[in-house]
Amino acid sequence: MxxxxxxxxxxxxxxxxxxxxxxYRERKELEYTASTGFFVxxxxxxxxxxxxxxxxxxxxxxxxxxNHVLNFALFLETVIACVICYCPGMKTALRMYPVRFIWWTxxxxxxxxxxxxxxxxxxxxxxxxxGWVEQETYY
Numbered sequence: 001m002x003x004x005x006x007x008x009x010x011x012x013x014x015x016x017x018x019x020x021x022x023x024y025r026e027r028k029e030l031e032y033t034a035s036t037g038f039f040v041x042x043x044x045x046x047x048x049x050x051x052x053x054x055x056x057x058x059x060x061x062x063x064x065x066x067n068h069v070l071n072f073a074l075f076l077e078t079v080i081a082c083v084i085c086y087c088p089g090m091k092t093a094l095r096m097y098p099v100r101f102i103w104w105t106x107x108x109x110x111x112x113x114x115x116x117x118x119x120x121x122x123x124x125x126x127x128x129x130x131g132w133v134e135q136e137t138y139y
Contacts (some may be wrong), residue, residue, distance in 0.1 A: 007106060033097040036085055040099055041107040043081040047074055048111030052118040056138070057125055060115070 054070065055063045065071060084091075090096040124133040 018138055029097065032091075032095045033099060036096045037099050037103045037106075040081060040085065040104055043077060043115070044104060044107040045111055046077065048114045050074060052115055055122070059119060059122060065099065 050070065050073065051060060051065075054060065054067070084094065085098050087099050121133060122135050123130070125138065128134070
């Protein structure tokens with residue numbers, strides 16, 4: 001997640017030339033914006049974690065996303081994150097500054113990697129029940 005924080009700061013600093021002549025207030029605003037981007041990356045990663053925790057052996061492809069409570073939880077988590085990021089007054093209350101939409105996508109490759117890794121783990125568990133992979137990674 002530190003990757004997201006660094007990317008966000010570098011985009012702002014190097015793309016908008018804030019290195020020369022920036023004030024303390026501008027640097028703090030940049031820091032708070034990058035912290036909000038970090039928060040957003042945690043939310044996106046939690047989406048993927050929630051999806052992989054859905055089943056222990058079955059593939060997500062076979063299981064599907066028919067659990068309405070889980071789907072509502074994903075939706076609600078996203079709504080709460082959007083309220084925290086974009087609602088007026090959050091700059092002063094929580095120091096959460098609005099972030100660009102593209103910043104929500106920076107963590108998606110890591111989330112997809114988490115899902116692919118867990119799908120692979122489940123595949124090996126189904127392929128050889130009671131094997132090494134199941135003993136070491138089954139929770």
